[in-house]
Amino acid sequence: MAKGYGRQAGGRKGMPGGGAGGGNMMNQLKAMQEQMEAVQAQVAQETVTASVGGGMLKITMTGDQVCQSVEINPEMLTDMDAEMLQDLLLSGINSALEQSKELSSSRMSSITGGIPGIG
Numbered sequence: 001m002a003k004g005y006g007r008q009a010g011g012r013k014g015m016p017g018g019g020a021g022g023g024n025m026m027n028q029l030k031a032m033q034e035q036m037e038a039v040q041a042q043v044a045q046e047t048v049t050a051s052v053g054g055g056m057l058k059i060t061m062t063g064d065q066v067c068q069s070v071e072i073n074p075e076m077l078t079d080m081d082a083e084m085l086q087d088l089l090l091s092g093i094n095s096a097l098e099q100s101k102e103l104s105s106s107r108m109s110s111i112t113g114g115i116p117g118i119g
Contacts, residue, residue, distance in 0.1 A: 032111060032112070035111045036108065036111055036112070039107050039108060039110075039111060040064065040104075040108075042063075042107070043062075043063030043064060043103060043104050043107050043108075044062055044063055044064040044066075045062070045063075046062065046063045046103060047060050047061065047062055047063070047068055048060070048061055048063070048096060048099035048100050048103055049061075049096070050092050050093075050095035050096035050099055051092075052088050052091045052092040052095065053076065053088045053092075055073070056072070056073040056075070056076040056088070057070070057071070057072055057073070057076065057088045057089065057092050058070070058071040058092070059071075059089075059092040059093055059095070059096040060096070061096040061097065061099070061100045062100065063100055063103045063104050063107070064100070064104065065097060065100050065101070065104075067093070067096070070089070070092075072085075076088075
């Protein structure tokens with residue numbers, strides 16, 4: 001039989017991960033959580049701007065997906081029907097949301113190391 005076969009990894013029998021090392025991991029997780037909260041607060045203050053229709057419509061959104069402003073060039077309103085404006089708004093909002101999510105994800109990956117599902 002192989003040496004160590006049947007034992008749980010990490011430490012004392014019946015205690016996965018061992019005794020004393022568990023406290024260190026909890027401290028590391030708590031520190032990571034604090035870093036993530038700080039980054040989330042910072043990202044909430046940052047903005048991204050999506051421009052569609054050749055710059056005729058601009059949507060500004062924060063890193064935590066809150067829409068800050070919608071700018072419509074008045075020239076666009078003279079030649080446009082409601083359906084075209086709706087399409088541009090939809091496109092601009094979705095683009096701003098995507099940029100906002102990418103901003104948040106890139107900031108969080110510096111802490112989480114790209115661990116899926118965290119952040």
